[in-house]
Amino acid sequence: MDKKRILLAIESSCDETAAAIVQEDFTVISSVVSSQIALHAKWGGVVPGIASKQHVVAMNGVIKECMEKADAAPEDLSAVAVTVGPGLPGSLATGISAAKALSLAWSKPFVAVNHLEGHLFSAELDGAKVDFPAVYLLVSGGHCMIVYAAERGMYKLLGTTLDDSVGEAYDKVARELGFEYPGGPIIDKLSLQGKDRYALPRPMLDRGYDFSFSGLKSAVRREMDKGDIVKEDMATSFVVASMDVLSTKLRKAVREYEPRSVIVVGGVSKSPILRSKLTDGSLGKVQVIFPSLKYSTDNAAMIGAAGWWQFKTRGASPDHVPMMPTLSLPLAERAADDL
């Protein structure tokens, strides 16, 4: 029997330290994300909640655990892939250093991956098949964009946020309602219990594909200044308003670009209201694909999938690739110059 090739992928661009072993057909053999395991129990001591110090503490344990879970030895690997941007400089540096060191020590090709492209691959882990052309909606704490791809890897950015990402608006509204960071998941939960009864704006609804969520956040604040509000109802009104904007823009993109697939990725893709709005038939016959919930938020498996595709189409990255904290999605018209 042919053994499928595997690679090791590492992700440390923001909060999560993550490592994964991914097969070339995007099957995930193992995926370890630091926030999902008991760090204290495993490595002892207090781990800072955020940023680079945590990555330094967690990195080796996370890599070891993912190698062990996959029963993989260094010689089994075809490459080492890592996120090189965008992200927080100190955090990126930890993952890149680890990946470069392992690639050197094990004499394995090094593959530099764009975090945003990783998210776009997240829906294809463990078997989902995307037919092109495709329209992607990437909605998370850090990102908010709508992208068209005539074929795999040929990206055209249709729109992005002018101010806050939708995930950030979620967290800030949660804080206004009195919940601790990260409040996004709480808002989603409350939104299923309340009524859509506060009149909130749908910013930039008719203005192309760009988004703006800062005004929506302020509108929630103004409603609250008027007097007592019911938290569940505010959560519902806010989520419905946000998801109206997202789904309206997606419908517009589907009408204009006639894709065969719509792929919705990033932490906000977990939203039950968004999922039901996009699968109620209003997008037409196009297939709508969401990643598994565990691959919606930052993880290394998606970096592994993007890494495989890149390795197979463009080969290994040069050893001198730097970290790129402000990297954007490689767009089709200049794809050859990126990475």
Next chain:
Amino acid sequence: MPEKDRKPIVKTLSSLEDTARLASGFSRILETGDVLLFTGEIGTGKTTFIQALARDLGIRERVTSPTFVIHTIRDSGRIPLSHVDLYRLNNDDEVECIGFEEYYDTAVTVIEWADRYSRFEPPYVELHFEYGSREEERIVSILPNGGDWNERLKDIL
């Protein structure tokens, strides 16, 4: 100068244009090494001010709120802009893990939610934003601290 003797310069911004005009004034005098600290509730205009500032510094990329990524560097303008947002951080130790101070010497540093950190050292300018009485209106209190900020601000305020 002791804290109690410093008086903020208070300005009413009645529109986004007023905010842009104030940011434009700052963009003319800013130099590498300058630090601006921003405080004020959600939606009072901190990011809006910084977006206008970035535009006037000649930065081509779209500047958005870095709440999630915490720190971004934009270097397509006259001076690199180091943009920090401490909203998600809980204490001084977490803030000191980020490493944005490494960019103090080579950029203009703007820090949102600066009240999340207690160990900033002058010179810097504080800009505190509040809601005004009308929907569009904002009140900004500008408080120079150390260096030659008093002199430099005279030209633009």
